[in-house]
Amino acid sequence: MARLESKIHEVIVTSLSNNGEAHSAPMGVSEVNAHIIIQPFKPSSTYENLKRHRQCVINYTDDVRVFAGALTGHRDWPVLPCNSIDGYYLESALSHTELYLEQFEDNNPRSRFEGKVLSEHTHAPFRGFNRAQSAVIDAAVLVSRLHMLPHEKIQQEIAYLSIAIEKTAGERELEAWGWLMDKIDQAGIILNND
Ligand SMILES: Cc1cc2nc3c(=O)[nH]c(=O)nc-3n(C[C@H](O)[C@H](O)[C@H](O)COP(=O)(O)O)c2cc1C
Incomplete structure (x- = not known):
């Protein structure tokens, strides 16, 4: 195995x-x-x-x-x-x-x-690491813990992870990132998108 x-x-x-x-x-x-x-x-x-x-x-x-x-x-x-x-x-x-x-x-x-x-x-070959994929996984973990984390921690971590999204995301990662940002927004957490 x-x-x-x-x-x-x-x-x-x-x-x-x-x-x-x-x-x-x-x-x-x-x-x-x-x-x-x-x-x-x-x-x-x-x-x-x-x-x-x-x-x-x-x-x-x-x-x-x-x-x-x-x-x-x-x-x-x-x-x-x-x-x-x-x-x-x-x-x-x-x-x-x-x-x-x-x-x-x-x-x-x-x-x-x-x-x-x-x-x-x-079924298919592994084509290498992509930083935006890792950023989406990390943001998904944050979203799964929205109810227990301070807003400030979420704001800081999303600000950092969004750098990898801007630099390396393809369409799938952008779509996934958008869903997660909507969920954070719905929780009343304001993100700085400058
Ligand atoms: C990267 C990642 C890893 C996770 N690992 C676990 C895990 O090991 N155990 C768990 O219960 N939930 C884990 N979660 C959260 C669940 O996926 C999430 O609560 C999901 O809704 C599962 O619930 P369900 O079985 O009711 O669909 C993880 C989430 C992410 C994004």
């Missing part, structure tokens, strides 16, 4: 909803003893889905709209059926891993699922 070399990898976990539809959410995952560790907060749809249906997909995608979209109400991404499990993977995935969740710890506030890799599939 391909190793997750860094401590935490930001991926999209696609689980199966009660009604059989794909549900995709950004999660930070890690690897321990060749198993993938997923830790969804409670309450969340991913937690409920993984508890009920012990199978899921880890999608490795550079389409950061999927990350930003999960936090801003844009969740309707094309999916394809899996090979080894009952589930779906993102059409935009560069590669994906199909997991069977062998272990489950119902911890608070974060549950812990340990997934055995059943199969791995590569």
Whole structure:
């Protein structure tokens, strides 16, 4: 199996909803003893889905709209059926891993699922790092914590991240960034756009 070399990898976990539809959410995952560790907060749809249906997909995608979209109400991404499990993977995935969740710890506030890799599939090559993509991921993390962070911290971090957006963003990153800025605006946080 391909190793997750860094401590935490930001991926999209696609689980199966009660009604059989794909549900995709950004999660930070890690690897321990060749198993993938997923830790969804409670309450969340991913937690409920993984508890009920012990199978899921880890999608490795550079389409950061999927990350930003999960936090801003844009969740309707094309999916394809899996090979080894009952589930779906993102059409935009560069590669994906199909997991069977062998272990489950119902911890608070974060549950812990340990997934055995059943199969791995590569669809497209990795074309290198893009700073705007990283900026969108970081801004998405900020948006997921809007309720707990001081406004000043959000203003400072967005001012810094927007430099990478201005210099290196393509259309997908600009669209994702726009959704996140709208969400920050709706929370009543004023950003300096000079
Ligand atoms: C980069 C990134 C990493 C995240 N990692 C986690 C995680 O490990 N666990 C978690 O519960 N939420 C994580 N979140 C927040 C969830 O994606 C977000 O709350 C989402 O709405 C999941 O909720 P749902 O399963 O109800 O859709 C992360 C968000 C981002 C942008």
